[in-house]
Structure formats: structure tokens, C-alpha cells
Amino acid sequence: MYGGGQWGYRPVPTMPITYDVYVNVNPGPPPNRFHPPMNPSEQLLHYPLGDAMPAQGETLVVAAGDGSGLAPAVKWIRMALPFALDHINLWLLRDEDEDGRAGWTVVDCCITRDESKAQWEQVFATQLEGLPILRVIVTHMHPDHIGLAHWLCKRWDAPLWISATDFNAAHTASLSTSGFGGERAASFFAAHGLLDSDSITKVRGRATYYPSMVPEIPPSFRRLQDDDVLRIGGRAWRCVSGYGHAPEHMSLYCETLKVLISGDMLLPRISTNVSVYHIEPESDPLRLFLQSIDKFTRLPADTLTLPSHGKPFLGLHERVRQLHEHHRERLAEVEQACARAPQSAADILPVLFKRKLDLHQTTFAMGESVAHLHALWFAGRLRRRRDGDGVYRFAPGSGCVDRS
Numbered sequence: 186m187y188g189g190g191q192w193g194y195r196p197v198p199t200m201p202i203t204y205d206v207y208v209n210v211n212p213g214p215p216p217n218r219f220h221p222p223m224n225p226s227e228q229l230l231h232y233p234l235g236d237a238m239p240a241q242g243e244t245l246v247v248a249a250g251d252g253s254g255l256a257p258a259v260k261w262i263r264m265a266l267p268f269a270l271d272h273i274n275l276w277l278l279r280d281e282d283e284d285g286r287a288g289w290t291v292v293d294c295c296i297t298r299d300e301s302k303a304q305w306e307q308v309f310a311t312q313l314e315g316l317p318i319l320r321v322i323v324t325h326m327h328p329d330h331i332g333l334a335h336w337l338c339k340r341w342d343a344p345l346w347i348s349a350t351d352f353n354a355a356h357t358a359s360l361s362t363s364g365f366g367g368e369r370a371a372s373f374f375a376a377h378g379l380l381d382s383d384s385i386t387k388v389r390g391r392a393t394y395y396p397s398m399v400p401e402i403p404p405s406f407r408r409l410q411d412d413d414v415l416r417i418g419g420r421a422w423r424c425v426s427g428y429g430h431a432p433e434h435m436s437l438y439c440e441t442l443k444v445l446i447s448g449d450m451l452l453p454r455i456s457t458n459v460s461v462y463h464i465e466p467e468s469d470p471l472r473l474f475l476q477s478i479d480k481f482t483r484l485p486a487d488t489l490t491l492p493s494h495g496k497p498f499l500g501l502h503e504r505v506r507q508l509h510e511h512h513r514e515r516l517a518e519v520e521q522a523c524a525r526a527p528q529s530a531a532d533i534l535p536v537l538f539k540r541k542l543d544l545h546q547t548t549f550a551m552g553e554s555v556a557h558l559h560a561l562w563f564a565g566r567l568r569r570r571r572d573g574d575g576v577y578r579f580a581p582g583s584g585c586v587d588r589s
């Protein structure tokens with residue numbers, strides 16, 4: 186991960202890692218906080234900005250406007266997160282409203298906490314050229330993306346644009362006392378072999394995890410759907426839906442600028458979290474994720490990809506190839522393990538995660554583990570059996586799931 190503390194904040198040790206627990210993070214400590222080591226996959230990508238990144242409360246232009254003297258089209262904001270994943274990238278797009286009033290569209294928001302609001306205040310004071318925020322676009326419902334949408338929308342009297350599925354999922358999760366933890370999540374993990382009482386107690390106690398970072402959702406929204414074209418600052422930006430990471434994630438592509446705001450669907454350094462959750466316990470998100478990222482191969486090879494975590498990069502076709510390869514290898518390892526003896530999701534954690542996981546990471550990694558088993562189960566490579574101890578175990582054989 187990138188070095189912590191570069192903005193003077195201290196990671197909060199009691200907070201769990203966010204939903205984004207990643208499989209292929211380079212586990213070695215960075216040589217220094219500004220130059221984390223690249224893993225071999227990353228070295229095949231190109232970072233046109235080098236190690237440049239915006240300082241706290243500042244922005245960095247990543248796409249200039251057309252012609253000389255025009256306002257920059259896209260500016261990069263990097264905000265601190267109190268997780269192992271220690272930052273999120275947000276984007277400011279030069280825009281104008283229907284009355285021709287100049288301003289900015291924001292893409293993604295950071296979690297709700299005082300430090301994030303303070304960083305936004307700095308941006309408002311120094312980076313907006315005296316112009317207002319006109320709208321707030323959110324790629325998906327995870328807390329680091331939607332957390333402060335309520336605050337930004339209220340403060341600027343700006344509408345929220347998001348997919349209907351993620352709007353509703355965020356609403357439910359922010360109101361719920363079960364969130365992404367609680368009793369039902371604990372039973373789900375136990376049914377997949379997570380039996381030690383410490384872990385189960387932690388999951389049970391995480392009932393207010395989501396609302397703690399997303400206490401509120403704006404009361405209304407503008408719906409984003411696949412292939413919708415938004416006019417932002419006179420340029421067309423097309424929505425590209427993605428599944429498997431969030432219910433209905435929206436990336437945004439601008440052909441004029443050859444820029445893709447990929448959200449969490451395409452990250453340069455770490456693989457996107459793809460998990461089965463208790464709310465949809467028999468889903469196959471890995472298949473959905475891999476199908477979704479194939480859409481990016483239709484974009485030009487020299488598209489500049491702006492990810493939510495990590496640095497802007499060139500090489501999105503290579504990155505899609507790497508992710509397919511990465512999951513193909515993990516699936517082969519999982520299948521081999523199941524051929525030796527029937528495996529639960531908890532059993533295969535060490536197969537998928539080569540580094541040591543703490544308790545918090547373990548509980549989130551379980552979702553990824555179930556996702557890999559389910560991909561093989563739905564593909565007819567494994568069958569599933571619930572043993573006398575109530576735990577699902579997977580073994581070679583044809584799955585009982587019909588996907589006709």
C-alpha cells in the first residue's frame with residue numbers, strides 16, 4: 186500500500202479495512218512513502234504523470250481543456266482514508282449548468298468524517314476558481330465514494346447523479362442496523378467455515394459499519410444507466426456500467442479527451458474487491474466482474490484511465506488482460522485445492538491470500554473466497570455440499586446450478 190501519514194493523519198487502528206480488500210497488493214513495505222515499489226504487473230503500465238500527485242487540499246490537472254487558455258477539463262483530488270487503503274481519488278470536471286453558469290461537477294466524495302470535510306473546504310477555497318459545484322456524480326455506493334454526497338449536495342444545492350441500484354442499496358445500507366455486518370453476515374461467514382469466535386464476534390459487532398461512514402444519503406437522485414451520455418463542460422461523457430464490485434457501478438468515458446474515469450472497476454496496483462455478501466448469498470460476482478471489464482477493451486488503447494485508487498495510467502487493455510490472468514490463476518489454485526479435499530471458503534483463504542491477514546481483513550477476504558468458489562460452482566467445475574457441521578464445502582464435480 187502507499188505509505189501512510191503523508192498528510193499528517195494517523196490511520197485509526199480500530200477501524201477495519203474498507204470493503205476494498207485486495208488480492209494482489211504488493212506486501213512489501215514501501216522504500217519510502219512517496220515511491221511505493223511497483224509489482225511486476227504494474228510495471229507493464231505507463232504512468233504519464235510519473236510520481237506527481239496532488240497535495241492535500243490541492244488539485245492536479247490530468248486533462249487540459251481543448252485549445253489554449255481554456256479551463257482544465259479534469260482535475261485530480263486525492264483524499265486520505267483511515268484504512269489500509271489509505272487514499273481515494275476524486276475528480277473535478279469543468280462544467281456549466283443549463284443556464285450557462287460555469288462551475289464544476291464532482292465525481293465521488295470520500296467518507297463522512299471531519300478530516301474529509303476539512304480537505305473539501307480547502308478545495309472549495311483554493312481550487313474552484315470561485316465557481317460553484319453544480320452536480321455530484323457517484324460511481325457506486327461504497328462509503329469512500331458516496332459518504333459525503335449528502336453534505337456536498339446540501340452545501341452546493343447540487344443534484345446527485347448515480348445508478349438507481351446503487352442509490353437504493355446505499356439508502357438501505359445507511360438506514361439499516363445490519364449494514365454489511367451484524368447477525369446475518371456472521372451466520373453467512375460461519376456457513377462458509379469462519380468458525381473462530383473472535384472473527385464472528387467482530388462481524389456481528391460491525392452492524393453500524395456502513396452508517397458510520399455514510400450517515401445519510403441525498404433524498405433524491407438523477408439516474409445513470411449504461412450508455413447514457415452526459416454533457417459535462419460541453420463534452421460528451423458516456424456511462425459504462427460494471428457489475429461484480431458494486432450493484433451497478435458507473436464508469437465514465439469521454440471520447441474527446443480519451444479519458445476513462447474507471448472508479449473501482451479498473452485499478453492499476455491492486456485487484457478490485459469482488460465479494461459475495463450475505464444479502465445475495467448465492468451470487469456469482471466474479472463472472473459479472475470479468476464480463477464487465479471486457480467492455481473497456483473496446484476503448485482506444487491510449488485511453489488515460491483515472492482510477493479511484495492509485496495513479497492515472499495508460500494501458501487499460503493490458504490491465505484487463507492482467508486481471509483475467511490473475512483470476513484465472515487464483516481459480517486454478519482453488520480448483521486444485523478442492524481436488525485434494527473438499528474445501529470451505531475459510532479453508533482456501535491461504536490459497537487466495539499469500540499474505541497474513543488480520544481479523545478484520547479475514548472477514549472481508551471471506552467474501553472474495555466465496556466469490557472464487559462460486560465462480561467454479563456456477564461454471565460446473567465444482568459441486569457444493571453442506572456438511573453436518575453446517576459448513577458449505579466444495580469438491581470436484583458438476584455444480585447443480587443451471588444457467589441456461
Ligand SMILES: [Zn+2]
Nearest residue numbers: 205325327449
Ligand atoms: Zn468500491
